[in-house]
Each structure stands twice: as structure tokens, then as C-alpha cells.
Amino acid sequence: MHPTIRTVWPKSPWVRWGIGFGIGLLLFVGVSSRFHSEATLPTLDPLPQDPYIQAYFNQNQAAIYTDPYRHITRHGDNLEQVVIDAIATAQSSIDIAVHEFSLPGIAHALSQKKAAGIEVRVVVENTYSTPMSQRGSPAAIAQLDEHDEAKANDLYTFIDANQDGVLSEEELRDRDALTILAEANIPLIDDTADGSKGSGLMHHKFMVIDGRTVVTGSANWTLSCTHGDFADPDSRGNANSILVIDSSPLGQRFQQEFDLMWGDGPGGQPDSLFGLQKPHRAAALVSTPGSVLEVQFSPTSKTKPWAQSVNGLIAKTLGQATQSVHLALFVFSEQAISDQLLPLANRGVPIQTLIDPGFAYRSYSEGLDMLGVTLPDHNCKRDNSVPWATPVTTVGVPVLPMGDKLHHKFAVLDQSIVLVGSQNWSQAANTTNDENLLVIRNATVAAHFEREFQRLYDGASLGLTPQLQATIAQQKQQCGF
Template identity: 60%
Template sequence: MHLTRQHGRLGALLLGALLLVLAVHHWLLPLFTRPSLASPLPQDPYIQVYFNHSQASIYTDPYRHIQRHGDDLEAVILEAIASATTSIDVAVQEINLPEVALALRDRAQAGIPVRIIVENQYNRVWQPLNEFQSGQMDEYQQSKHSEKQLLIDANGNGKITAEELDQRDAIRILTRGNVPLLDDTADGSKGSGLMHHKFMVVDGRTVLLGSANWTTSGVHGDFATEASRGNANALLQINSPELAAVLEEEFDLMWGDGPKGKEDSLFGLQKPLRSPSVVSIPGSQVTVQFSPVSETQPWSKSVNGLISQTLTQAASSIDLALFVFSDQGISDRLAQKSQSGVTVQALVDRSFIYRSYSEALDMLGTAIPDHRCKYEAHNRPWANPIPSVGTPNLPEGDKLHHKFALIDNHTVIIGSHNWSAAANHTNDEDLLIIRNPTVAAHFRREFDRLSEDADMGFTKDLQNKIQRQRKQCGT
């Protein structure tokens, strides 16, 4: 009987110890499994900077329910929308985030004027595809359709219901909510090159802009790839009525008299040529210019010309993080700065860096013929190439979607504008030049993060591509 009681007490003690271990494990495990954080950088009171791959913050993707590093760009957008009391104007190439669409609808239904402009190819409600329609799509279009289906299919059963469309299809939410919306066919054309803007103005004061489309791919990550954390993007929130007025002028040109009105919207080259605007914000100077600019105008008057003029001012360093880089004039300017002793570094998205028209090849002192075995006209590989050109290693499925330059750790070039002829002469784009060391420090950290394990210089991939093209072209 005595041994039985001892065994009972021993069992109780063991059970208690086990429960204690489990409890401690439950409470301490998150401390060890939670991703480590970098120290946050100070934010300028008028210009806040956010990156969806930031290592200084953590959030949970609201659609895939994945805890991950990064600033929650959608939460920043939603907070700005919720703050609106008088007006919201949105010009964003693509919107598929349901929470953003619902927030815009709710503000409109609360009596706040909301106006939205998107690119025409994304102004459509999701529909199932038959075999013929699927066959007419290229691989990229099919992946976009599939990604949207996975987003809308809330219960993951492979079937899209009307209720899911009403709650998860952003364009359907906006149109059924009677939110005024138009695209770049509102001028009576089949669309401009691209309505590529990515900005919002709230209450004529708060501006949100950057490189991010308001999509799962642009903000959080792809459903099709679990490792995806979204294309690497920046979002800025700027408090400036003067800057807001400059962007509102661009918006009003595109809006005309709105949906179902006259075909008086102006997109692309129909818009008048405007010189850069300079805006003073406490602690900052901001220069703004819009594309496109006609090829009949001097290149120096274009946005790419403005980029080149700004790079000329560099005294010590130029750091580039670009989705596309294909403008020869900017490459020539960078070559001059490199020759003068300025340290130049460049990161370009993996899908573009070794294309025949990529200026990254010029910087590396080489050239690759295209599929017709032709070299780019007026191509000028650098006589003194640099090894500090490459492409970052990002999570599977993600792209380097940035469009920024950092000059002397003081000046930032940022916007929707890719460094290409299409952006310069065809698309509706915005570009900002911000002179502010506090803002620049955020881009310094982002560039350093991207370059830390990047593939730089004359990589094996580049050598293999050159060999393949030479074999194909018989050179």
C-alpha cells in the first residue's frame, strides 16, 4: 500500500514536470522560432519609407497566413484609406488585393469621393477559361489568371462561387460597389503603352507611391509558390499638400470627366509636356516629373534625361536597384561617373540582366546578340568595365521590382518609372528625386541587403549565355 502511494506521488510529480516542460516549450518556442529582426531606422516625419522585404519588421500575410519578414505594405495602404475624410484618388496599374478594394468601396459608400484609374488589361473580373481561351494566353498571362483564381478561392476547393467573387475579386468589388473607375481606354483608344503609375492621393495631402502594384505578387507573395514573399518593392508615404497637388494634376489629365463621360481623358503622349516640378518639404527637396515624353523632344527634357542629370551630381557613390535597365544614355553617363572615380554598383532583376538590350552588359564590358544574331544599335560596352554589377538572390518566384537609385547616400531616385525607352516615351509614369539623408538611409540598408549574397560580375550564367549565343550565331 505504501509503495503504491509512493508510485502515485512519483507519477504525479512526473506528470507535473511534463506539463511544466510543455508549458515552457509553448511559451518559449516562439521566441526561438520568431525570425530575428534588424534594428528599425528613424523615419522622417514627412516621408516614411517601407519595404516588403525589410528585415526590421515581421507581419503575417493576411491571405496565405504566413509569418514573414517585411513591412506590411497593404496595412500602410489600408491605414491611409481609412484616414480619408474628403477624397481618395488612386492611379495604380493593377489592383487585386481584396482588403484594399473593400476599404475603397466602404469609403465611397460612406460618401467620400473615390476615383480609381487602372491599366486596361487588369480592368476585368475573373472568369473561368475554356480550353481555347487558355491556348490563346502566353505563360505569363496563364500564371496571372491562375494566381487570381487561387486568391479568390477562399476555401481552396478549386471552385469559385459568386460569394467568393463578391468578397475576393477586387475589380468586381469596386464595380458592384459603384466606385468610379476607368482605364487607359477612356480616351477612345485601345490603351496607352501602359498606365504604369502606382500612386494614391488622400485628402489632397497624403501621397502613397513607389514601385509596388497593389497585388499579392507585388506585396505579399504568390499563392503558387510558398517561398515567395512578393516582388521586392518600396512604398513611400509623403505628407505634402504641394506634392499632392502635382500628382492630382496628372490624375485629372487622365481622368477627364470620368467614366461614361466624354472621351476627354488624356493618356500617354496625348498629355502635354511638363517640365519637372520642385517641391519643398521640411527637411527635403523633391523633384517630380511624369512620362511619357515624345521622342521628338530633346532627350534631356525626358525623365531618363532627368535621371542622367541627377546622376551627374554624384560625388562619391551611385547604387542602383532596377527591374529593367536598357537606356543607353544613362549607361553612358554612368560610365563617365565611374571613370571620374565615383563608385558605381548595380543590381538588375535576373529575368532582364543578361538580355541583349540590358545596359548591365555594357557595364560589364560585354555584349550579347539577340535571337536574330543582331547586336543592339548604338551599343557601347564600357571601355573600363566594373565587377560590381549583378543580380540578387530572392525567394523563389520573386522579382527585383525596384526602380531606385541612391546617390552619395543622400539622394534617392524612385517611382514607377523603369529605366527604359518604353517608360520614357510610351507609358504613363511618375518619378521622384528626393534629397534627404534620413530617407536615403532606408535605401542604403535595402541595397546592402540585396547585394549581400548577389551574383556579381562575370557570372557562370553570363558566360554560359555568351557561349550559347556564339554557338547559335556561329561567331
């Protein structure tokens, strides 16, 4: 008999439709923001972990933990604690490049290591490099766009422990991650350190410990990407994974990527390299006992052959599948990757695809191509999409709590190969952003991602749903074709 846990599920799925300004038709598939019932989910047997490559998921149904901030007991691996446990092993250095960093538990762990004489360095995206103490009042936050305002308000509410509407110095030192780092004199730069206004996105989510342990995956170091939005007890966090990999050769590759961005660090020459200022880094093979890994970093200049880019590596690896292709993606908008999948489908290789509800049915989504559908954008213009002549129906969106996202960027091929990293399957990620991708050939690791995929796929909304058909009809009527 396995233990069970009471987990929140939606009353009923619903669909919100709209046309996105400047980017085409948006279809948001979500669930009611208020949950009225709970279902009992069994706790599954844990899968064996590879000794050198451990995989963790914040929705893992084989684990239970209590959210340290909202005190909600739920299924999942505590991704923040995974990072903290890795930090505890550091003997000499900790180098971090993470898009967004607001988890105080990790910040306190780094502060303690810095006090113990360990070298700690941090790179973040410039949008998220300012401590909350310097970001203004609630009135100033209200002037942000809707997305940034919601994120800032949730963080403000989290830091304001006594809920008096004012952030005291004590609250900031306790709960504002960037303030904690600053108080510990941990050097931090963002992607303006090269003298620019910032790269496309510094979108990495990795840490290198002692030059050999790599912690990486799809999760930003935030409440929304791990535990769940602080102000919403129904949130369980964007679906994400983190890997902890013991490999000196892989650590050296990630260390080189970090060093390019770090340059001389704070106060030094503006010699940091972000985005396309970096030299081209070709895909590299490394190994751990029992595994072969391939690693590559973005961006790649459009002057280089596309096959030499990270998306080119994704397409090449997908083409090797012979039995099954399972995709769990935040965004899928790179046409050339879809073009690589089509011959597999024509050969009868089963392809199952889940895309985040916020992106699955935009005009540029390759999910629509796979469904054999073309949707015009908000100007009634058709893009260069190539709908499949023989569509598949195994494409759709998972059912998620309102506000949570499918933030994964992974594929599982033949239940033995995993593609995972920070890189969304888009042209912007490929040619503009600082990103990473790992190809891991290891059936033990693949089993963890396969279980996560099946968890999301069970109950997903697939194929030409009535709602999607209604949107297609509406656009045809609006655009006159």
C-alpha cells in the first residue's frame, strides 16, 4: 500500500480565446482559477536514479514534500532543496547563470558558502537583476505591463512577511534573494556587463560547482517555477525539471560558457560576452559512466549553417528516432524542426506532442502544422507554415491549474534519449538568446522524463478540439477565407 496525497484539481477545463497584438491569434487553454474539489492521487514508486545523472521534477508523483513558504504538502520534488543540497557539496567554487533568481533559500545557502571562503559568482538577466528594495513601491509596480506587474506583486507579497504593505530591511534580508546576495558581497552581473543594453535574453538556468557538478534544466530559480505562485494556493508551479550531473568534462563545457559571460566581472573591463558576441560553440560529445551526452550552447549566427545550431542538433537527433517521439514544450515555433518530424510521422513513428496552452495555437505554432491546420495572424496574413498533409491527432495541451505553465523544453526518443535544457524550440532561442541544450543517451534518465510526459499527457486536450474548430471557423469568417 502506497501513501496518497490530497491534490487540487480543477472543477472543469475552459478555454479563453483572443487575438494577440502583433503576434497573431492566441488561444489560451486553462482551467478554472477557483478549485472546488480534490482528488486523491497515489504516490508512485520512485524510479531508480543514474549514479551520475539525477533527474528531479516539481510535479513528481513519486515524491512528497512541504512547500517551505506556503506550507502546502503536495506531490513533487523540492527543486529549491535540490539546488541547496548541491551547493552544500561545494569545496572551492560556485558559478551560476540563471535567467531569474528570487528563491531566498538558495540565496542563504550561497551566503553561507561565501562566508566559508567558497568563491561564488552569479549572472542573471538584466530584467531581473534589481533587488526589490530598488524596484519601487506598489504604485510603481502598478505601472508595469500586466505580466511583469503580476510577477512583481507576487514577489512583493512574498517578501512582505507581516503583510503591512511595507518591505522592512529585515524582511528584505530574509526573503529578497538579490538583497541576500548583496549583503553577502556575492558578485553579480547581468547581460549589460558587455556595455550594451542587454542581449536577447540571458536565458540559462545552470550552476557549476567545483568545475565538475552541473545543475541545469528548465526551471528558473523562482517560486512560480518551483513551488507555485505565493499568493495563489492553487498553483503548483510551472511544470519543470532539474538535473544534477557529476561530470568533469561536462562541467568544463558549462564553465567555459560561464567564463565567456563573466569576463572581468563587476568593476572590470566591459569584456563580458553575451548573445552573438560569443564565438560559435559547436556541439561537443562528453561521457559519464553509462551515458553519452552531447552539449551545445546558443545563440548561433544566421550566417552559420542552420545544421550547426542548437535547433539543428535538435532536428538531427529527432531524425534518429525509430520507435517513439514524446515532446513536452513551452514553445514550438521552429519550422525546420517540424519539417524533420514529418518524415518520421510518414514512416509510422508515433509522435505525441504537448505544448503550453499559451502558445500551442498561436498562428506560428508548429503544433498547428502537425494538426494540419493553418491560422492567419491578427492581420489575416498567413505565415510560412507548412501544415502536414497527413495530420496527427496526438498533439495538444495539458490541463494545468490556471496561471501555471508547461515550462518544460524536453523530448524523449525511443524511451532512451532525452533532449533537455533552457532552449525553447524557437528561432529567437536559436539565434539571439544565451541558451543550452543537452542530449542524454541513457535509458535510466529517459524513464524519469517518460513518466513526466505520461503524467501530463493523461487527460490532455488533443487534436482538433471543438474549441479549436470554432476558432478556425471564426478566423475564416473574419478574414474572408
